[in-house]
Amino acid sequence: MGTEGSRPDPGSRPALRLVSEEAAWALAERGVRASVVRLPQSVHGEEDKAGFIGRLIAIARAQGGSAYVDDGSQRWAAVHQLDAARLFRLAVESAPAGARLHAVGDEGVPVRDIAEAIGRRLDLPVTGLSRDEADGHFxxxxxxxxxxxxxxxxxxxxxxxxxxxxxxxxxxxEKGHYFTGR
Structure with missing residues (x-):
């Protein structure tokens, strides 16, 4: 599980994350009260229709079904946009120099649960796919x-x-705002 003390994987994307974190820590070492707020895979909310969950919904509509990979037990961290915004404000107001902060509301939502929620809202079947099938679907x-x-x-x-x-x-x-308008 990723924690605030975890360092970004230098080989991971986006490489910009590593560069920006290193820049913040260099500033903190020089006395600037700089900190880093890390966002999870899903930053969700009513304004997120074009974001990650919106893309999964569009794929489910286009493919005629909602899906997950293998048994769907892979977990995603998530945060609501308004909670993330509040953390950014707190970081500016009071985070110590060099702080690594995680804007995580849900520590690990199973991907299968996400696919099932999308399938319910769209009234589409939900299926597990092999890794090879997942590339074709997603x-x-x-x-x-x-x-x-x-x-x-x-x-x-x-x-x-x-x-x-x-x-x-x-x-x-489940609130449904992802499924109104396109």
């Missing part, structure tokens, strides 16, 4: 959906008193 997102990538915000919550207050990812999908 395109480049197949590799992303196959990774288990939970993350914790325990240290962030303790440091800044931040507590997510908005709906979690599945509850947000």
């Amino acid at each position: 395109g480049f997102l197949g590799a992303v959906l196959a990774r288990d990538n939970p993350a914790s915000s325990t240290q962030t919550r303790r440091l800044l008193g931040w507590q997510p207050a908005q709906p979690g990812l599945i509850a947000d999908i």
